[in-house]
Amino acid sequence: MSALDDAQEEVKPDMTPMIDVVFLMIIFFICIDFKVLESKLPAYLPKDKGSSSAVVEPQEQLSVRIYVDNAGTPDYSKGGGGPGVINANTKRPYRFVMKDHRIKWEVGPKPLYKLEDVKTELTRIAKDPSSQVKDPKTGGKKLMSCVVEAYPGTFYDDVAKTADACNEAGFAEINFGGGLGPKK
Amino acid sequence: MSDVSKLAQQNVEMDMTPMIDCVFLLMIFFVLVIDLSQKNLEDLILPRAVFQEPDDTPPENRPVINVLQNGSVVYNQKVYYDPDQHGRDFRNPNTAKPIKDLLLAIRTQGLNEKKLKLVEEDIAGKKVALIDDPILIRADKWTEWNYVGEVMKQCSMPEIAFWKVELALSEQDKETGEKNSKLGGQKQ
Numbered sequence: 463m464s465a466l467d468d469a470q471e472e473v474k475p476d477m478t479p480m481i482d483v484v485f486l487m488i489i490f491f492i493c494i495d496f497k498v499l500e501s502k503l504p505a506y507l508p509k510d511k512g513s514s515s516a517v518v519e520p521q522e523q524l525s526v527r528i529y530v531d532n533a534g535t536p537d538y539s540k541g542g543g544g545p546g547v548i549n550a551n552t553k554r555p556y557r558f559v560m561k562d563h564r565i566k567w568e569v570g571p572k573p574l575y576k577l578e579d580v581k582t583e584l585t586r587i588a589k590d591p592s593s594q595v596k597d598p599k600t601g602g603k604k605l606m607s608c609v610v611e612a613y614p615g616t617f618y619d620d621v622a623k624t625a626d627a628c629n630e631a632g633f634a635e636i637n638f639g640g641g642l643g644p645k646k
Numbered sequence: 647m648s649d650v651s652k653l654a655q656q657n658v659e660m661d662m663t664p665m666i667d668c669v670f671l672l673m674i675f676f677v678l679v680i681d682l683s684q685k686n687l688e689d690l691i692l693p694r695a696v697f698q699e700p701d702d703t704p705p706e707n708r709p710v711i712n713v714l715q716n717g718s719v720v721y722n723q724k725v726y727y728d729p730d731q732h733g734r735d736f737r738n739p740n741t742a743k744p745i746k747d748l749l750l751a752i753r754t755q756g757l758n759e760k761k762l763k764l765v766e767e768d769i770a771g772k773k774v775a776l777i778d779d780p781i782l783i784r785a786d787k788w789t790e791w792n793y794v795g796e797v798m799k800q801c802s803m804p805e806i807a808f809w810k811v812e813l814a815l816s817e818q819d820k821e822t823g824e825k826n827s828k829l830g831g832q833k834q
Contacts, residue, residue: 482667489671503813507802536788546716546730552689555716559821560788561662594750612791618713619787621794622693622795622815629697638798 479557481521503625505638523637524587524594524608527568530615531575534563565620577623584608607635686722688712692816693787696826701814707761708812709752713785717793719745721752729793736796745797749806753777761813780810787821 493634533570536558538544539548542555587593588605597604612621621638628636651818690712712720717734719727736742756762756779765778781801785794794813801808818825 482663486667486670486674490674493674496823500692501695501815502701502816503695503698503815504780505798505811505813507798507809507811521812554688554714555718557691557715557786558788588672612795614792616791617787618785618789618794619693620814621791622695622787625813626695626697626815629695638795 474620503622503629503636505625505636508637521598522606523586523604523612524570524593524633525568526580526584526608526624526628527611527613527614528620529568529613530564530565531566532562532564533615537561560617563617565616567624577627580624581627581630584633585628605633605635607637608633609637609639611639677723686710686712687784688714688720688723690714690784691788691820692784692814693817694817694824694826695815698815700817701812704782708780708782709756710782710784711748711797713783713789713793713797715786715789717790719748719793721748730743736792736799742796742800745800746803746806746830749800749803749808752781753806753808754793774804776807776809778810779808780812781808782812782814784814787819 470523535547536545537560538556538558540559541557543549545558547556548554549556569579569580569587572583574580574583593606597607610621610624610628625636625638687710707771709721714720717727717729718725726748727742732744733741753762756777757764761779763778764775766773766775768774783794783797798811801811
């Protein structure tokens with residue numbers, strides 16, 4: 463009995479290294495969480511447009527137009543500040559969030575009001591054999607390119623979501639029509 | 647040598663644990679600080695996208711153009727174009743001049759320092775000189791597309807000729823907290 467008592471008394475685990483490691487791991491995971499992974503959309507510009515005045519054969523492409531359905535209102539309630547106010551710490555304007563911003567699409571001639579419907583329509587077009595066009599490089603067939611045209615008042619988020627839907631449907635070549643003017 | 651000094655020498659056992667802790671903490675600190683400072687990234691909330699390419703290993707010399715919510719164009723933490731100052735109507739060529747000058751300066755500096763490569767391509771029977779390296783445009787999700795489109799348009803100008811334009815997206819929407827279920831967005 464006395465030997466057992468001795469053995470029990472001697473067990474004094476040193477918690478310091480474990481606590482150290484736990485703290486290190488907490489710091490590591492907190493810091494990792496701040497680093498949001500970024501991805502990219504290769505929006506390669508056509509080499510034959512703008513870069514030279516050479517005339518090239520026009521190609522059939524699907525037009526995806528984005529219009530503003532409801533402009534929405536900027537909301538500064540989260541970060542503070544207001545329109546045109548500069549944050550003294552960051553030297554940048556305060557950030558806003560758009561409330562009630564709604565857009566509508568026109569995929570070809572068809573008007574659509576939900577992103578899900580845009581995805582369905584784009585997938586249908588991508589699978590349609592008549593969407594295949596001649597590939598000037600290989601001489602074979604390829605899916606036509608699509609051009610995303612954003613009308614005044616649309617935001618980067620609207621374009622990114624539409625481009626994402628095009629990618630999901632299988633369109634490999636996505637062009638952007640820009641410079642359609644500022645918001646009225 | 648006395649017995650006492652012998653004993654003292656034998657008992658010197660250095661505890662390495664605190665030192666290793668400190669080294670690890672310093673490593674984490676420097677890795678994060680270097681990572682954040684070198685990227686020339688403005689604090690923006692990028693739009694979330696699922697079917698895009700992950701940007702895990704960006705090219706070292708890739709220029710990064712930031713477009714803020716109000717349309718300001720920022721490069722290396724310096725504002726080059728401010729809509730309040732330079733105007734918003736891009737039909738007037740003077741409005742986009744600061745953006746054009748910035749891209750020209752990036753191109754000239756990159757070519758002089760051999761960080762950017764110029765290639766000649768034969769397009770429709772004409773030789774066209776193009777920059778063969780990518781350029782990244784980062785914009786906030788609530789930046790009007792008009793401003794992003796103008797930067798892209800300027801990139802396509804023959805005297806600038808950055809044709810490999812990449813648009814930055816995120817795998818998580820920091821505004822709503824929505825996150826892609828798969829890490830490293832997959833392109834179909």
